[in-house]
Amino acid sequence: MPMSSPARFRDPGFWKHHFAISDRILVRCPKCERQAEVVTAARGARENPSLCDGPRRLVCRHCGLSRQRKKGHPVAVFLSGAQDVLDPYFHEPLWLQRSTRHGHLWAYNPEHLDLLRQYVQATLREHDPWYEPWRKMGLFGRLPSWIKHAKNRGEVLRGLDHMRASLAT
Numbered sequence: 315m316p317m318s319s320p321a322r323f324r325d326p327g328f329w330k331h332h333f334a335i336s337d338r339i340l341v342r343c344p345k346c347e348r349q350a351e352v353v354t355a356a357r358g359a360r361e362n363p364s365l366c367d368g369p370r371r372l373v374c375r376h377c378g379l380s381r382q383r384k385k386g387h388p389v390a391v392f393l394s395g396a397q398d399v400l401d402p403y404f405h406e407p408l409w410l411q412r413s414t415r416h417g418h419l420w421a422y423n424p425e426h427l428d429l430l431r432q433y434v435q436a437t438l439r440e441h442d443p444w445y446e447p448w449r450k451m452g453l454f455g456r457l458p459s460w461i462k463h464a465k466n467r468g469e470v471l472r473g474l475d476h477m478r479a480s481l482a483t
């Protein structure tokens with residue numbers, strides 16, 4: 315990443331489901347409740363950039379669970395208020411999520427978490443969604459307003475840091 319002022323954030327213009335189709339999504343293992351992951355079954359073979367019905371596996375290094383997604387099992391994006399947010403493929407709770415006084419924070423994987431942190435940390439945004447209505451459909455334009463409020467920044471950053479600290483090494 316090029317060096318730039320930490321107070322600047324350049325919206326990469328990601329589609330709203332950019333991270334939902336990641337090769338790797340962290341979830342809570344349905345068997346041992348520790349950190350597991352949902353991965354594309356055929357690594358390297360990039361699927362259609364859509365919420366497609368492609369092969370996915372849920373694997374847990376802690377208890378050895380390995381599940382293949384059944385063909386036809388519905389793919390769904392969960393955008394919740396206060397409840398757990400689930401992964402689109404197995405519908406297990408995301409590993410990276412945390413409630414704050416203002417609302418629920420969640421991320422599909424560490425890359426998503428890092429980008430959220432950069433966004434919240436930035437005081438100046440390259441693309442202000444209010445002036446670019448088409449970006450409201452993008453990942454950052456669609457974030458709830460409480461995440462964007464400067465007065466909530468400290469608490470949101472603490473929540474994101476707790477999520478980061480929960481990652482298995």
Ligand SMILES: [Zn+2]
Nearest residue numbers: 343346374377
């Ligand atoms: Zn497990």
